[in-house]
Amino acid sequence: MLRTPFSPRLWLMSRRSLSSSPPHDVKRPRLVGLTPDDYRNGVMLAPMVRSGALPTRLFALKHGAKLVWGPEMVDKAILHAERVVDSVSGTISYNGKQERAMFTCHPIEKPYLIFQVGSADPNLAVQASRVVMNDVSGIELNCGCPKPFSTHAGMGAALLTNPDLLCSILSALRRDLPPHISVSAKIRLLPAQEDTLSLVERIVNTGINCLTIHCRTRNMRPREHALIHRLREIVDFVKGLGRDVAVIENGDCVGFKDAQRIRAITGADSVMIATAAEANPTIFSPSPLTSIEDGFILSYLRLCKYLDNHWASTKFCVSQFKDSKSSNKALRAAVIKAKGYSDLGALVGPWTGSDEFASIKAAIDARTTTPPFSLPADESTPSPPEEDTTTTPSGWRGNPDPAVVYEAPLLPANECRLMVPAGVSRQDPGTPTPITFSTAVPLFLSLSDAPGLNKSWAGVASCSGTRW
CATH class of the missing domain: 3.20.20.70 (Aldolase class I)
Known part of the structure; x- marks a missing residue:
């Protein structure tokens, strides 16, 4: 049986041909992010x-x-x-x-x-x-x-x-x-x-x-x-x-x-x-x-x-x-x-x-080759008016739209959270997020304050670490 002489060069070439790695002379692209x-x-x-x-x-x-x-x-x-x-x-x-x-x-x-x-x-x-x-x-x-x-x-x-x-x-x-x-x-x-x-x-x-x-x-x-x-x-x-x-x-x-x-x-x-x-x-x-x-x-x-x-x-x-x-009202109606x-x-x-x-x-x-539209400042623009636009309008009471937050807590709720029924508070806030208190707050309810309220709600409710 004839055997072909071993050739390190041929062996190395065959190994490279089967390899999935890129050739050494090909540089991988450098990742450049947004600046x-x-x-x-x-x-x-x-x-x-x-x-x-x-x-x-x-x-x-x-x-x-x-x-x-x-x-x-x-x-x-x-x-x-x-x-x-x-x-x-x-x-x-x-x-x-x-x-x-x-x-x-x-x-x-x-x-x-x-x-x-x-x-x-x-x-x-x-x-x-x-x-x-x-x-x-x-x-x-x-x-x-x-x-x-x-x-x-x-x-x-x-x-x-x-x-x-x-x-x-x-x-x-x-x-x-x-x-x-x-x-x-x-x-x-x-x-x-x-x-x-x-x-x-x-x-x-x-x-x-x-x-x-x-x-x-x-x-x-x-x-x-x-x-x-x-x-x-x-x-x-x-x-x-x-x-x-x-x-x-x-x-x-x-x-x-x-x-x-x-x-x-x-x-x-x-x-x-x-x-x-x-x-x-x-x-x-x-x-x-x-x-x-x-x-x-x-x-x-x-x-x-x-x-x-x-x-x-x-x-x-x-x-x-x-x-x-x-x-094109027909297109609108069709959609x-x-x-x-x-x-x-x-x-x-x-x-x-x-x-x-x-x-x-x-x-x-x-x-x-052609960048998107650049935004140069227009120096001919008139100066801003002298009206006060540096503060939130006075008397602003939040957003009555239920889709927007109204008097929601600004910090993550802690372990002391108290839900006040709308029938008691007579308010319907725009978000179901409960009111957060830093300390225990007693809430006194009476039948005179909420006509028609079930007696089971009358009495004293306090926040003592219980999640309602």
């Missing part, structure tokens, strides 16, 4: 629950948004999600129960996508961020949402009066996440300017790259004018700290040209749009679309079907689109009645969602 400069000189899409869906974010990027924020996700929810990738569109879904997507994203938006997490625990915030960090470029802590679903567990706007917890979460995110993952925060103004400055200083010193400030206090209604003139002092204060942190203004911006006005007044590095973008995702361009119903809605529906966006999400987003030239995409085939025509996606991808890819 503070990436948050500057642009108009951004704000984080919006339901309205900040993937198709909306993609159209916002196509029409000039520099960065886009996803909707807030609670830390515990995303921890138990299953990551699924669609083999046709490339859409990435984080599915919860019933295999329904809680959060969706796409690789083409990753360099510009910020994931906003709602959390009141440093460890949970880090764990939740690690779940999604390979699909996003930044993590933001929500410290400004006043809605009960966020504040009831000490998250959102409840963190504004618990700065120790707020800063510990940001510090943990910056310490435990990879350096290429940007960390930012979004807050609201506090009633007193000096308190806001004190909080901002602590937040900036945690090592974040960006701070977004919604220029309303926690209890202000959306219909009240944002206190944008308070931001100039805050921006100058951050610059004086010597920290390389971008400051973004949020509140009352209606488009690209209006963002120039706001930047001239506030000195902010960038401007963020929420409500106006919900009505028209193309307003990030100096020349946005003016007729949403005639062209944009059809393109939006085609893209949503291609990305397999949940019909309920698509229907809601379309219902929010508005313009001054509402004419309202539709149970799914198949019901709109006659109106939409060919489902060319892949073409819509291709045009968006081309616009995003072109950013490597």
Whole structure:
């Protein structure tokens, strides 16, 4: 039997040919994350629950948004999600129960996508961020949402009066996440300017790259004018700290040209749009679309079907689109009645969602040579009025809208919690969060105080460490 002489060279070549490792002369790409400069000189899409869906974010990027924020996700929810990738569109879904997507994203938006997490625990915030960090470029802590679903567990706007917890979460995110993952925060103004400055200083010193400030206090209604003139002092204060942190203004911006006005007044590095973008995702361009119903809605529906966006999400987003030239009432009515995409085939025509996606991808890819619209300050903007916009309006008693927090506790509830029945207090607060007392408080009830009250409630009730 003839044997081929052993050749170390041939053996080494065969081993290399079977290896899946890259050749030594091929350098692996270095991960480069967002820097503070990436948050500057642009108009951004704000984080919006339901309205900040993937198709909306993609159209916002196509029409000039520099960065886009996803909707807030609670830390515990995303921890138990299953990551699924669609083999046709490339859409990435984080599915919860019933295999329904809680959060969706796409690789083409990753360099510009910020994931906003709602959390009141440093460890949970880090764990939740690690779940999604390979699909996003930044993590933001929500410290400004006043809605009960966020504040009831000490998250959102409840963190504004618990700065120790707020800063510990940001510090943990910056310490435990990879350096290429940007960390930012979004807050609201506090009633007193000096308190806001004190909080901002602590937040900036945690090592974040960006701070977004919604220029309303926690209890202000959306219909009240944002206190944008308070931001100039805050921006100058951050610059004086010597920290390389971008400051973004949020509140009352209606488009690209209006963002120039706001930047001239506030000195902010960038401007963020929420409500106006919900009505028209193309307003990030100096020349946005003016007729949403005639062209944009059809393109939006085609893209949503291609990305397999949940019909309920698509229907809601379309219902929010508005313009001054509402004419296609038939399309509006058809969308309202539709149970799914198949019901709109006659109106939409060919489902060319892949073409819509291709045009968006081309616009995003072109950013490597043609950056999105820059936002220079408009020096010709008149100076701000002399009216007092530095404090919360006097006599403000909170928000009567049940969807917004009204007299909710500002700190996490302790072990001494007392529920007062509405029939006794004669008040119907806008949130079911119980009132928190630092010490035992006796409550005397009598039949004369509450006519018709069952006798079993009469007497003395006290908070002695028991949870009602």
